[in-house]
Amino acid sequence: MIRHLERGLGWIAGASLFGMMALTFVDVLCRKLLDRSIPGSLEVTELMMFGVIFAGLPLTSLRGEHVLFDLLDHLLPAALRAVQGLISNLICTALLAGGAWLVFVRAARTTEQGDTTAQLQLALGPWYYAAGVLIALTALMHLVLAFRPPADAGADDTPAAGAV
Numbered sequence: 001m002i003r004h005l006e007r008g009l010g011w012i013a014g015a016s017l018f019g020m021m022a023l024t025f026v027d028v029l030c031r032k033l034l035d036r037s038i039p040g041s042l043e044v045t046e047l048m049m050f051g052v053i054f055a056g057l058p059l060t061s062l063r064g065e066h067v068l069f070d071l072l073d074h075l076l077p078a079a080l081r082a083v084q085g086l087i088s089n090l091i092c093t094a095l096l097a098g099g100a101w102l103v104f105v106r107a108a109r110t111t112e113q114g115d116t117t118a119q120l121q122l123a124l125g126p127w128y129y130a131a132g133v134l135i136a137l138t139a140l141m142h143l144v145l146a147f148r149p150p151a152d153a154g155a156d157d158t159p160a161a162g163a164v
Contacts, residue, residue: 006062009055009134016051023048040120047117050127054134061092061141089146096139103132 027041060066073081111125 002062005137006059009059012051012055013059016048016055020045020048020052040117043117043120043122047122047127050131054131057134058138058141061138061145064145086146089142092142093139093146096135096142100132100136100139103128103135107132 023038023041023045027038031037073084076084107125107128110128111123115124116122117124
């Protein structure tokens with residue numbers, strides 16, 4: 001199931017990034033050749049950035065590709081690194097769950113007020129709800145990582161899986 005999730009989120013992030021690139025290329029081309037910009041291109045680019053960031057967030061966490069400070073990890077015994085990984089992932093779970101809740105509150109308020117983008121009048125609520133779901137999914141990823149055995153269970157010179 002996690003492989004399907006990774007594949008789907010990867011496609012979302014990749015398609016969003018490709019869409020941003022293509023839209024920017026065509027927009028610049030139109031400005032240079034036709035002296036006109038594509039209406040709403042900035043707004044669409046901003047919304048596609050949601051896809052890149054929030055679809056990439058659970059992937060980054062699941063794969064342990066986030067920034068980490070491991071300068072002293074080689075000095076710690078494997079058992080202590082495992083505890084460090086557990087604690088850091090539980091803290092990340094709590095912080096991300098709190099962030100998701102705040103985004104859901106914002107999404108509800110945005111939907112209730114009918115907020116839209118300035119130029120194209122696209123509703124913003126669904127985008128905030130999607131971001132909230134993906135942040136909650138990232139929290140779930142850290143919860144899974146907290147209780148998953150470290151990938152380096154036998155090694156003493158690498159950081160624990162999920163260490164932040």
